[in-house]
Amino acid sequence: MTDDAGAGLPERAPLPGGADASFDRYARLVRTQLGVPTALVSxxxxxxxxxxGALGLPLPWQEERSTPLTHSVCQHVVRTRAAFACEDVRELPELPGSLATDDLGVVAYAGHPLRDADGVVVGSLCAVDGVPRRWSEDDLQVLADLAGSCSSEIALRQLRERADAALRASEGSRRLADAAERRSRLLLALSEGLARTSTADDVVRAVAPLAREELGAASAHLHVLAGTRQRLLAVEPDADPSDPPLERRVDARDAVGAAVRGRTTVVAEDRTALLAEHPATDLGAGAGGGTTVVVPLQVAGRVLGALALTWTGSGRPDAAALGVVTATAGYVGQAVARAQLLAEQRSTATLLQEAMLTELPQPDHLQLVARYVPAARDAEVGGDWYDALVTPDGATHVVIGDVVGHDMRAAAAMGQLRSLLRTMVWAQQEPPSHVLSLVDEAMRGLHVPCLATCVLARVEQGADDAAAGVRRLRWSSAGHLPPLLLGPDGTAHQLPGSGDLLLGVRTGTPRHDHEAVLEPGSTLLLSTDGLVERRDRSLLDGVDALRRSLERHGGLPLDQLADALLDDLVGGHGEDDVALLALRAHPEDRPRPAEAGPGHL
Known part of the structure; x- marks a missing residue:
């Protein structure tokens, strides 16, 4: 760096040095919401x-909380007084000689200016990744919103310091500091509360209590454009989920419709003034009769709906109060946009997954039931699958598998692998270990780039088994959970035999078959690890919990048994996708039970 490296930079920082818990919270929010390893308040x-504020710096910098300018990318934000985002700072001629990459691990960088109480740019709220990364508009908008709140915190500290230094700060300055504190507290609470929302209902439930506590509002209602964008759906925090949402047309005679159509904030000092200007307005029974403010929710040039706040007291809010409400609406709009995107992605992911699942055959006296439950994580589609088919030799084959990964690529690879395995089973009619070996070779030759666990089981019946009234189960595992077998006496156990190497690791690996007898009335259960794995228990404990649940509900019809297992082990949506396939061998010396449905291949 040159001798005038500090030219154009502030002479002193607005805050004393060292770690600060409040600013560490901002770093934590940036890291969580943008999914980066390092976040800084610089x-x-x-x-x-x-x-x-700092999270994710390498030692000793994380402890020391300071660096020379030779390690600073944030100085570029301060010098230009503008947001700065770069996929790879190593390619920038503006930062010659920076040691930020070598010592701090800065490769991808996004920073937004932090301003002090006088509006001077004094630093940057930044997100850092150790590998090249393209920053989305949503990433930069979230960073800008958090930087605004962080700047308010800096200004608040400065105002307090100035007030204390003056010993007797004027009442007006004190009110200004208190207002800044309330605004900072509200916006930070909104950032934290809305970060956990994934639906419009979640958003309004997060906003309503904050509006009451921090703004003194009597009610907060969310109205979201729906369908052809000619109607608004009311989202209320205390609504009964079984009640249909209240709909209204986008009508300028209604304050909500006027705000949405005109893209403008509607302000009325009391109910009388509101109805005089917008006579069709109905904000519900819980709305206050005093001041009303309706703010359109605008994100990236699109209007998504409106936020309506009411108070019991009358009067026109001042510019500062309206600024807080407008900022609140900005946060809410971002959360609603994210919720709508997640809903769309969830729908797409679910349709994709369901399209890849199989309609099960029902061979005579063999009943099959399957379940698939996607993970609770929004918009993630995984590689779990099940399959079943009857080959020309009369054997019934069942498959359960899981491709490593949780994204569209994993789902696509799963579709390829499922089709490949299904074809091999039909064409070969060989023991499961042989089929899996052929699948391994085909994956390499056809360039199916994935790793997967899998159990392939074949249910067959030779002459001796038919005479004894039993069936023979042959199965092979590629690194998957072993099957569970529930005997006709109601006891369940894990079938013996260790799993072989995962599919897709290398060809030529030895694979083994295992055998078991399926007696009449027994039930075979195959599942993916999402059914038994949880963060608060080991895999062995999860398998044991599944075994006990299988014994507890084993007397139920097979459909009800599958649902009972999911209720016990998963509840609602779990931490991972769950695929489950159950096969029950009904006695062949009597008619197929009615609850098993008609047999078909």
Whole structure:
């Protein structure tokens, strides 16, 4: 760096050095919402940069909380007074000689200016990744929103310091500091509360209590455009989920419709003034009769709906109060946009997954039931699958598998692998271990780039088994959970035999078959690990819990048994996708039970 490296930078920082818990919270929010390993609240001066908020820095910098300018990318934000985002800072000629990459691991960088109480850019709220990354518009908008709240916190500290230094700060300055504190507290609480929302109902449930506690509002209602964008759906925090949502047309005689159509904030000092201007307005029984403010929710040039706030007291809010409400609506709009995108992605992911699942055959006296439950994580589609088919030699084959990964690529690879395995089973009619070996070779030759666990089981019946009234189960595992077998006496156990190497690792690996007898009345259960794995218990404990549940509900019809297992082990949506396939061998010396449905191949 040159001798005038500090030119154009502030002489002193607005805050004392060292770690600060409040600013660490901002770093934590940036890291969580943008999914980056490192997030910083950086204050830059001519002498270097300090990090009152920091998560993810390598040692010793995380402890020291400061670096010289030779390690500062944030100085670029301060010098230009503008947001700065770069996929790879190593390619930038503007930052010659920076040691940020070598010592701090800065490769991808996104920073938004932090301003002090005087509006001076004093630092940057930044997200850092150790590998090249393209920043989305949503990433940069979230960073900008959090930087605004962080700047308010800096300004608040400065105002307090100035007030204390003056010993007797004027009442007006104190009110300004208190207002800044309330605004900062509200916006930070909104950032934290809305970060956990995934639906419009979640959003309004997060906003309503904050509007009451921090703004003194009597009610907060969310109205979201639906369908052809000619109607608005009311989303209320205390609504009964079984009640249909209240709909209204986008009508300028209604304050909500006027705000949405005109893209403008509607303000009325009391109910009388509101109805005089917008006579069709109905904000519900819980709305206050005083001041009403309706703000359109606008994101990236699109209007998504409106936020309506009411108070019991009358009067026109001042500019500062309206600014807080407008900022609140901005946060709410981002959360609603995210919820709508997640809903669309969930729908797409679910349709894709369901399209890849199989309609099960029902061979005579063999009943099959399957379940698939997607993970609770939004918009994630995984590689879990099940399959079943009857080959020309009369054997019934059942498959359960899981491709490594949780994205569209994993789902696509699963579709390829499922089709490949299904074809091999039909064409070969060989023992399961032989079929899996052929699948391994085909995956390599056809360039199916994935790793997967799998159990392939074949249910057959030779002459001796038919005479004894039993069936023979042959199965082979590629690194998957062993099957569970529930005997006709109601006891369940894990079938013996270790799993072989996963599919897709290498060809030529030895694979083994295992055998078991299926007596009349027994039930075979195959599942993916999402049914038994949880963060608060080991895999062995999960398998044991599944075995006990299988014994507890084993007397139920097979459909009800599958649902009972999911209720016991998963509840609602679990932490991972769950695929489950159950096969029950009904006695062949009597008619097929009615609850098993008609047999078909």
């Amino acid at each position: 204050l830059v001066t001519r002498d270097g940069q300090a990090f009152p």
